[in-house]
Amino acid sequence: MAEMQILLTKHRKRATPEQSTVTAPASMEFFVSLYLLLAVCGCVTGVTTVLFGFGGGFVVVPLLYRLLSTPNAPSSAVGQSAMQIAVATSTCVMVFGALLATWRHQRAGTVDWTNVRPLVGPIGAGAVLGALAATVVQSEWLRWAFAAYLVLTILDCWLRPGFLAQPAAKQHRPGPLANALSGLVIGWVAALLGVGGSVMTVPLMRRRGIEMTRATAMANPLSLPVALAGTGTYIVLSTQSPLPLGEWHLGYIDIRAAAVLVAGSWIGIRAASLWIGRIPDRVHAKVYLGLLIVVFLAMVTT
Template sequence: MLFAFGGGFVGVPLLYRMLLSSHGADDGVAQSAMHIAVATSTCVMIVNALMATGKHRRAGNLIRHYLWPLGGYIGLGAIAGAVLAMAVSGEAMRYAFIAYLALTIADCLMRRGFLEQGDTRAPRCLRRLEITGGLGIGAMAFAVQTLGSLLGMRLASPWIGRIPDRRHARVYIGLLVLVR
């Protein structure tokens, strides 16, 4: 959890492989393995996001008028994603996950300010692209891996702020490449 990473990029492939290996190819669980893995990861993300939002709210770090519009778009995206996920095959979900992972790696490498210190400009209003991004974020499915995630957060919390930003960013990209 120190790298905002684990429940999804590590957990999805791990749970997918575990479900495939523990059930026969004709078994319904194996055929739905990718759906189950993504849904589980999404539930963990929801719990983690709620906890992080609560901490940031208590610390006074949130811009309130951004929250409800963004939350609404994420909710709409979650509904659309759940409907779409039920309509596609597990194989299509797997390739979509691989594409998402590749895009994340590319974004990390090309986004200005990710590997270097970002600027300190004042926040601005949400744009259509960011609203669409909120819909995309919410478009993932649902389920339960929360206990391990909470434990990971607890174990990682003493390290937050102690690792230099540049090293943190490089290790994050290395972890993304490793799980790919």
């Protein structure tokens, strides 16, 4: 990461005063390093998707925001939309990751569809509302909203009983209204921040008495409606934006970055699938919480 920061700094210094409102010309060295870093990030995303249920947003959003905002002037089209591009690209990559990880968990028999089905529709509806909200919120506000939500989630998982401890044998199943309200909130927050919803669904399933392997497995099919609704909404709404983002963009989605991330994610998911069901429950929960803390620190220091 230190080497990448040096490259980004050199790249930005190439801009002349006359270029202060546009993106500086990019070198081949910059692009090669950028896509290598994205490929590694994709592999990490694949691992976190299949083992911990978060489909890339916690890794992809902070990284893409940094890579987009550093070499591009704040007044440029990409600079002004850096967070929206990061979130939209994250939801696009999430479609692939959620599908493949769900298939892997289905083969392992770890997906409890009786808990998944009641949440799919409400989460999809909430995701559309969240994506709509994200297109009108300034990038910097969205970034700090992301960080604030991470803090709340970390504190909730750490302090509220039922996450770190082994869940009770008896599972609690809420009624239709509770599922609908939970799904709407999860979908709205997930699409707004581009995080897939696992940050809410995994703690929710833990409080219902479900072990970590199944809780993280169910986060993947529940991320799919967020990814589909969010991606589609970003594509449609970006056509109304006056800011031209240039080639290789489908709406707010950076197609080249998404392709590299998907390729890396496929490798990570295949490798991590060998560990499904093999991690002790308490260790699984602690590592999940530790990863949230690492991502928060990365986000606030960007």
